[in-house]
Amino acid sequence: MSGEVARKLRVVLDRGNSDPAVEIKGLRFRLKDRVGREIQILDQMDLNVRSGEFIAIVGPSGCGKSTLLNFISGLVPAQVGEVSVFGNKVKGVDPSIGYVFQQHALLPWRNVIRNAEIILEIKGVPQEERREKAREMLAHMGLEGFDHHYPGEISGGMRQRVSLARTLVSDPKLILMDEPFGALDAQTKLLIQEMFLKYWERHRKTVIFITHDLAEAVSLADRVLVMSARPGRLIAEYNVELERPRDFSSLRQNPYFHGLVDQIWRDLKSEAEKSMRGRD
Amino acid sequence: MTEGTKIALWKLGIFIFLMGTWEICARTGVIDPFWTSSPSLVAAEFWKSLGKNEIVYHTGVTMWEAMTGLVAGAIVGISLGLLLGVSRVLGAALEPFIIALNSLPRVALAPLIVMFVGIGFASKFLLAFSLVVVPLMINTYEGIKSTDPQLYNMLRIAGARRDQVFRKLLLPNCIPWIFSALRVSISFAIIGAIVGEFISARAGIGYLIDSAAGAFDTTAMIMPLIVLMVLAYVLDRLFVKTSDRLLRWRVATH
Numbered sequence: 001m002s003g004e005v006a007r008k009l010r011v012v013l014d015r016g017n018s019d020p021a022v023e024i025k026g027l028r029f030r031l032k033d034r035v036g037r038e039i040q041i042l043d044q045m046d047l048n049v050r051s052g053e054f055i056a057i058v059g060p061s062g063c064g065k066s067t068l069l070n071f072i073s074g075l076v077p078a079q080v081g082e083v084s085v086f087g088n089k090v091k092g093v094d095p096s097i098g099y100v101f102q103q104h105a106l107l108p109w110r111n112v113i114r115n116a117e118i119i120l121e122i123k124g125v126p127q128e129e130r131r132e133k134a135r136e137m138l139a140h141m142g143l144e145g146f147d148h149h150y151p152g153e154i155s156g157g158m159r160q161r162v163s164l165a166r167t168l169v170s171d172p173k174l175i176l177m178d179e180p181f182g183a184l185d186a187q188t189k190l191l192i193q194e195m196f197l198k199y200w201e202r203h204r205k206t207v208i209f210i211t212h213d214l215a216e217a218v219s220l221a222d223r224v225l226v227m228s229a230r231p232g233r234l235i236a237e238y239n240v241e242l243e244r245p246r247d248f249s250s251l252r253q254n255p256y257f258h259g260l261v262d263q264i265w266r267d268l269k270s271e272a273e274k275s276m277r278g279r280d
Numbered sequence: 281m282t283e284g285t286k287i288a289l290w291k292l293g294i295f296i297f298l299m300g301t302w303e304i305c306a307r308t309g310v311i312d313p314f315w316t317s318s319p320s321l322v323a324a325e326f327w328k329s330l331g332k333n334e335i336v337y338h339t340g341v342t343m344w345e346a347m348t349g350l351v352a353g354a355i356v357g358i359s360l361g362l363l364l365g366v367s368r369v370l371g372a373a374l375e376p377f378i379i380a381l382n383s384l385p386r387v388a389l390a391p392l393i394v395m396f397v398g399i400g401f402a403s404k405f406l407l408a409f410s411l412v413v414v415p416l417m418i419n420t421y422e423g424i425k426s427t428d429p430q431l432y433n434m435l436r437i438a439g440a441r442r443d444q445v446f447r448k449l450l451l452p453n454c455i456p457w458i459f460s461a462l463r464v465s466i467s468f469a470i471i472g473a474i475v476g477e478f479i480s481a482r483a484g485i486g487y488l489i490d491s492a493a494g495a496f497d498t499t500a501m502i503m504p505l506i507v508l509m510v511l512a513y514v515l516d517r518l519f520v521k522t523s524d525r526l527l528r529w530r531v532a533t534h
Contacts, residue, residue: 101435
């Protein structure tokens with residue numbers, strides 16, 4: 001009974017867009033490298049993401065962007081600092097969080113439909129129901145007729161769409177995306193971005209989206225956060241004042257769009273240079 | 281002409297050339313058939329043996345020893361490999377011992393095994409078993425170790441339990457590794473059975489060859505060898521066909 005009440009309460013809370021989906025306070029993280037030196041990966045991270053918000057995080061390579069997602073997903077326990085998702089402190093993985101990886105992470109021995117349904121399968125959804133849902137989502141992604149193809153038989157862009165469908169079909173409350181379109185060619189990338197933007201504007205899930213691509217960040221997100229070179233912390237924050245629903249194809253003719261991309265790049269440039277020097 | 285027919289014609293050509301050269305060398309006396317026999321002598325020997333029901337019986341004995349050893353070795357080897365694979369501590373602790381066991385020339389165990397269990401079926405079965413069990417264990421273990429950590433994370437985030445990770449990721453991931461170990465194990469098992477028969481036996485292909493050697497009868501030595509070769513070849517083809525069908529996803533990937 002109390003579970004039912006809690007669920008209803010959450011539904012009510014989710015509607016109010018102001019309550020936090022993700023709260024991070026004073027998160028630090030260090031690692032030992034191969035020769036035993038301590039490396040500070042994340043330094044004093046503070047982050048608040050509102051429910052229903054689309055956040056993009058940009059930053060130079062190696063600044064700990066992916067590490068941050070591992071903390072939020074519960075894959076890695078926090079050492080110093082606090083991470084909460086929907087008001088609960090993160091302790092281990094939370095199946096209500098969806099994660100889209102940079103590589104498609106499809107099981108090569110499962111065909112498209114069986115890959116798309118695997119999260120529902122793990123959650124114990126009966127086969128007929130999960131197959132129906134997976135088929136619907138695949139159709140939405142423009143993948144009708146490929147149900148019985150194996151990942152090895154389809155293109156990189158299609159694989160990434162299957163991977164996206166797999167996450168979305170499980171209806172996660174929070175979607176973590178780690179450079180999900182980073183490995184795609186330019187045209188495929190634009191098409192998938194547009195498809196995902198449309199999907200998001202209809203469902204308004206909370207998204208934390210990590211990318212190197214500033215135009216991608218500005219065209220999709222409500223808010224773009226810029227991280228410093230290692231040790232990573234937030235150094236700038238931009239609200240993207242573009243009306244929703246956004247017309248993806250005309251965004252790139254918008255002077256505001258280009259102005260914002262340039263501004264973010266000015267912030268990021270010196271950090272990216274620092275990170276490049278660090279690599280040599 | 282398609283490439284397939286071209287290859288088939290070449291195969292046939294090579295076969296005829298080899299057999300023909302062998303036969304002609306024997307007939308013209310270039311090589312004394314006392315030492316190397318000839319295709320026609322071997323064929324005649326085969327018909328004679330078939331008539332006495334000898335070759336079928338002895339082949340049956342050897343194949344029975346080899347195949348029971350193969351199946352038992354596969355079951356034990358795969359189970360051990362899976363166990364080592366899922367228990368990281370156990371796997372790491374036992375790894376040096378497995379490598380040591382693998383580098384041992386296991387046919388050299390034959391006299392010891394015969395001493396332990398006698399000259400009957402058990403010694404051949406155990407020898408085949410011992411040749412098969414280690415490679416299957418190692419390949420299964422490697423198959424589990426080669427699992428992509430990203431796939432593992434994907435399942436963990438979805439909330440998969442340990443048994444689900446095992447069934448949906450670890451097990452399917454090592455199937456191709458198990459299949460490639462099984463393929464070489466077919467001939468390993470036959471080697472095990474034959475070596476066992478060489479040491480001491482009352483039946484089997486190894487026994488046939490050994491007794492023919494005692495009589496300096498090269499034709500009777502070569503005939504069972506060829507029968508065995510053809511049989512092992514057919515088994516291998518059947519195995520590859522089946523595994524290609526089961527691993528269709530893999531054929532598609534490469």
